[in-house]
Amino acid sequence: MPLSDSTDGEQDDSGRPGFNIRSLNPYLFIFPAVLVMAGGLVYPVIDAFYLSFFDWKIGMPFDTAPFVGLSHFKRMIMDADVWESIWVTIRFGFWTILIEMVLGISLALLLEKPIRGASVFRTIFILPLMVSPVVVGLIWRYLFDARIGWINYYIGKIGIEPQVWLGDAELAFFAIVFTDIWQWTPFIFIIVIAGLQALPREVLEASKIDGANWWQHILLVKLPMIKSIILIALLMRLIDVFRALEVMYILTGGGPGRATELLSLHIYNRAFDTQQLGYASAISVLLILLVFGLSFAILVFTDPLKEKSDI
């Protein structure tokens, strides 16, 4: 049988070597999903890229929008507002992800054991994840409110002066970081605890017999074994930082001044406040490239999916 290289000995329907109508099956099955992805994700990205070459403003028919070539991109490089919001995004990402990682992993390690009440606490703990971002924004706007907010009320009880949380640049930045941590630590927690609980028991026992103390057990055995899971969680959070919008939009609107204006919020404000759809599209192309570059870098340097096969 010189032509057939099929291992199961099945003959091609078409009689032509290398082609089998059945080999199309997998593609047929994923076609609907690809269609949705293409319509919902790929098309807007391409469209944003296209729009970035036009000086299109809201209310203007698109066919009257002048083609401006790369001038939006040139302008962007010199635009201090864009750079400022990138800087805000980086600071925001650094603090939120750092604290969320440390907190989420620590809590997962603490609550992993089947101690009494742990499951109840685990459930309560992931509640913030189930709340819609808009609601999160509203809740925390009231909590942080300078006059009627609970936070000022309670810090007043312990003798601290009421603060204008959302009106001061530093405090407002703290507020969005805090809110993000409140909402997203559970995400890290839930992923890490799932990883921990899937670890093979005998390997952990072997480490105890080998003489690892509590710290060594965690740092040298447990965490390295869930490294790939932690990296994937990190990657998802990084991408989320660039997408974060709703909570900050409601909480601070990017203010005071530009203190909490993340890049995504900056794009939104450009597009719908100053109505520069074309320029906003150009900045969003930059955002896409940033996210893409970051994700790519993480995947290349850590290759979490390959490492996963270790376990």
Added chain:
Amino acid sequence: MRGVALEKVIKRFGPTVVIPEMSLSIEESEFVVIVGPSGCGKSTTLRMIAGLEDVSKGKIRIGGKDVTWLPPKQRDIAMVFQSYALYPHMDVAGNMSFALRLAGKPKAEIEERVRRAAEMLELTDYLARKPKDLSGGQRQRVAMGRSIVRDAYCFLFDEPLSNLDAKLRSSMRTELAILHKKLDRTMIYVTHDQIEAMTMADRIVIMDKGIIQQVGTPRDVYNSPRNTFVAGFIGSPSMNFLDGELRGEDAVAVKGDGFELPLAPELAKRAKKTRGKKVVAGLRPEHFAVEASRAGSSESTYAKIRLDVSVAEYIGSSQFLAAKIGDAHVTAAVEAGPASEPMSSGNYLFDTSRVYLFDRESGNAI
């Protein structure tokens, strides 16, 4: 006393009693195999010795020291797990040296010990590989290597060979026995495979339902099983049990449905005391014989017994007959006859000096 000792150990999981009460003493550098069906408590016993499971009551001593409430790392033990339990993120050398690094041993010593263990186990070429790039047998060796470098007082094995294929298993059995000789350490080995137990053990501990049924050398437990459980568990294929009754004033024979076998004088003397009681006769498959093979030997202890053979399984050196005596199903292992002569129903012989008798109610040996 040195060695390993369990003193009146009780283990409960919640309301479930797994080990009702167990005492066992293992001598220094002895190779003891704990064997029993799954769920008999053998692994739990090993895990209590390792310190991975707390005892509910009782004491455990290792090397004369009471370790009952000490964590595993203070018990001077090494353990090999069924799943190998290698650290997936460390290479072979890292796996083997982990315990030594934790103990803060000097680098040169660690390297030397790992090198020696790797040589002993023929792992030298694989030291830089990750576990996922090794075959099952190699992983098993790494797991062994990891425990060897520890140079612990006591080695614990929890069914370490059960994930290997038959051929590898038998060669690893041999290697383990050699290893035991070289290291001269106390080894406690848990398995459900009676062949592993018979081939490697200095002494076998047979457990059922959390209770030790018998402790003895492989020859002891094979030749003088204390009850029907041990008799049925040790030996392959396993012993046939036939209900019967004792005959004659002096219990000269045992008779049941389809058979009557004279008893050896020693056994008859013992059986006499329990006469009148119903018994179970235990006949090992390997003590059957083809009639022709014994023809002419005058002082034979063999007696005739009829087998209704349904299937003969030829395995080379002998053949297994699936047969019936009366209504009871039995297995007989007999010499393989010429191919032209398929084994058929008829008269066979049984070595009456090898008949076992058990009390039908208690199951205890007579």
